[in-house]
Amino acid sequence: xxxxxxxxxxxxxxxxxxxxxxxxxxxxxxxxxxxxxxxxxxxxxxxxxxxxxxxxxxxxxxxxxxxxxxxxxxxxxxxxxxxxxxxxxxxxxxxxxxxxxxxxxxxxxxxxxxxxxxxxxxxxxxxxxxxxxxxxxxxxxxxxxxxxxxxxxxxxxxxxxxx
Amino acid sequence: xxxxxxxxxxxxxxxxxxxxxxxxxxxxxxxxxxxxxxxxxxxxxxxxxxxxxxxxxxxxxxxxxxxxxxxxxxxxxxxxxxxxxxxxxxxxxxxxxxxxxxxxxxxxxxxxxxxxxxxxxxxxxxxxxxxxxxxxxxxxxxxxxxxxxxxxxxxxxxxxxxx
DNA sequence: GGCGGGAGCTTGCTGGCGCAACTGTTGTCG
DNA sequence: CGACAACAGTTGCGCCAGCAAGCTCCCGCC
Numbered sequence: 001x002x003x004x005x006x007x008x009x010x011x012x013x014x015x016x017x018x019x020x021x022x023x024x025x026x027x028x029x030x031x032x033x034x035x036x037x038x039x040x041x042x043x044x045x046x047x048x049x050x051x052x053x054x055x056x057x058x059x060x061x062x063x064x065x066x067x068x069x070x071x072x073x074x075x076x077x078x079x080x081x082x083x084x085x086x087x088x089x090x091x092x093x094x095x096x097x098x099x100x101x102x103x104x105x106x107x108x109x110x111x112x113x114x115x116x117x118x119x120x121x122x123x124x125x126x127x128x129x130x131x132x133x134x135x136x137x138x139x140x141x142x143x144x145x146x147x148x149x150x151x152x153x154x155x156x157x158x159x160x161x162x163x
Numbered sequence: 164x165x166x167x168x169x170x171x172x173x174x175x176x177x178x179x180x181x182x183x184x185x186x187x188x189x190x191x192x193x194x195x196x197x198x199x200x201x202x203x204x205x206x207x208x209x210x211x212x213x214x215x216x217x218x219x220x221x222x223x224x225x226x227x228x229x230x231x232x233x234x235x236x237x238x239x240x241x242x243x244x245x246x247x248x249x250x251x252x253x254x255x256x257x258x259x260x261x262x263x264x265x266x267x268x269x270x271x272x273x274x275x276x277x278x279x280x281x282x283x284x285x286x287x288x289x290x291x292x293x294x295x296x297x298x299x300x301x302x303x304x305x306x307x308x309x310x311x312x313x314x315x316x317x318x319x320x321x322x323x324x325x326x
Numbered sequence: 327g328g329c330g331g332g333a334g335c336t337t338g339c340t341g342g343c344g345c346a347a348c349t350g351t352t353g354t355c356g
Numbered sequence: 357c358g359a360c361a362a363c364a365g366t367t368g369c370g371c372c373a374g375c376a377a378g379c380t381c382c383c384g385c386c
Contacts, residue, residue, distance in 0.1 A: 012285070012286035012289055012290065013289070013290075013293065014289060015289060015292070015293075015297065018302070018305050018306055018309060019297050019305055021309040021313070022297070022305050022306075022308040022309035022312070023292060023296070023297065025308075025309055025311075025312035025313045025316055026308065026312045027215075028236075028238070028312075028316060029312040029313075029315050029316040029319070030193060030197075030312075031238040032238055032316070032319045033315060033319065034193075035238075036319060036322075047372095049372090052190075066334085067334070067335065068333080068334060068335080073191075075191070075194040075195055075198075076373080076374095077373070077374050077375080078334075078335060078336080078374095079335085079336070079337080079373075079374065079375080079376095080372075080373045080374065081335090082335065082336055082337085083336095083371095083372070083373075084372085084373090087372095102333095102334085102381080102382070103380080103381060103382085104333065104334045104335070104380065104381045104382065105333095105334065105335085105381095106334080106335060106336095122175070123175030126175055126176070126177060126178060127175065127176075129178070129186060130176065130178075132315065132318065132319065133186070133315055134178065134182050134185070134186065136314050136315050136318045137311060137314065137315075139181070140307075141307055141310060141311050141314075142181050142182055142185045143181055143185075144303075144304055144307040144308075144311075145185040145188075145189065145307075145308075145311055146181060146184040146185035146188055147304060148188075148300060148304050148307075148308055149185070149188035149189045149191075149192040149193075150184070150188045150192075151299050151300065151304075152192050152196060152295065152296055152299050152300075153188055153191060153192040153195070155295065155299045156192070156195045156196065156199060156295065159199075210342095212342090229364085230364070230365065231363085231364060231365080239343080239344095240343070240344050240345080241344095241364075241365060241366080242343070242344065242345080242346095242365085242366070242367080243342075243343045243344065244365090245365065245366055245367085246341095246342070246343075246366095247342085247343090250342095265351080265352075265363095265364085266350080266351060266352085266364095267350070267351045267352070267363065267364040267365070268351095268363095268364060268365085269364075269365060269366095
């Protein structure tokens with residue numbers, strides 16, 4: 001008892017028809033959507049994970065981010081990021097660098113090869129996102145989609161840092 | 164070059180601001196949302212994967228489905244399903260059964276324990292879905308969410324069975 | 327000023343899943 | 357009828373990611 005989920009045990013407010021449709025469609029779609037993006041990216045020798053790393057690094061001030069910050073943005077555990085970077089370092093896209101300011105910190109820095117890989121893949125990836133997702137929606141749906149996921153994302157973030 | 168994605172290489176139609184917002188919010192949210200559901204389900208000793216198996220079996224005619232049909236609905240590879248069922252059989256929620264009609268086929272059948280596990284978890288899971296997702300949206304947003312993901316899902320299905 | 331708590335990263339272990347290869351079964355076509 | 361393609365499921369292998377433990381290093385507090 002007193003779980004975060006309980007309180008509903010008394011009276012489970014089920015989903016109405018519309019909610020049900022939204023939920024089922026979402027659950028059944030999300031996985032396939034992800035693998036569709038992954039498949040399209042293999043052409044460039046990248047995974048979605050790799051691609052996101054490249055994007056975040058390319059947007060960072062010195063093309064570099066602290067591991068922990070990067071991990072948070074990628075929603076990845078520390079160990080997960082360590083290993084993903086292992087691969088990307090070996091591929092030559094990223095360089096590890098010790099921070100001068102805080103010697104605990106490891107910086108992940110985008111290499112020229114990494115920037116090139118991103119530039120090569122970006123058009124294809126955007127096209128993929130359009131083809132599978134964006135271009136299937138009208139302006140209004142895109143607008144609402146943004147609202148939905150910022151709202152949900154905010155909610156999740158709010159909950160997780162209460163403790 | 165000569166990729167399936169190409170045709171866009173000539174002129175990469177980038178995402179406008181709204182599309183960008185929708186896409187980023189989506190990507191950054193989806194993972195956390197999934198793990199939120201998973202965390203809430205651990206309370207009942209289930210994963211999202213287990214839960215979905217239970218749901219689909221409980222909705223099937225004889226509380227049973229062919230492995231391949233189940234795999235398709237779960238968007239899971241054959242081997243993936245084999246192993247997931249291994250766990251669920253050991254947990255006593257599902258029974259394997261040879262089909263009389265087609266001896267290649269293995270049926271996955273819901274046990275009474277499985278039905279009970281589902282009934283126990285369902286209210287909490289629905290509450291979780293409400294808390295993290297549905298109740299953060301208004302009626303219209305829910306409506307549009309259903310539209311979005313049925314449209315995208317249809318698109319994905321259409322593409323994948325062209326070959 | 328040094329000491330304890332906590333932050334940041336890595337490593338060993340484990341579990342889940344996809345791919346490819348294999349077995350057994352069915353269906354089809356000459 | 358007999359051969360061959362296609363289908364259903366399982367198994368070996370490898371990859372990726374999370375958790376827990378361990379190391380180094382920072383910082384606040386006595």
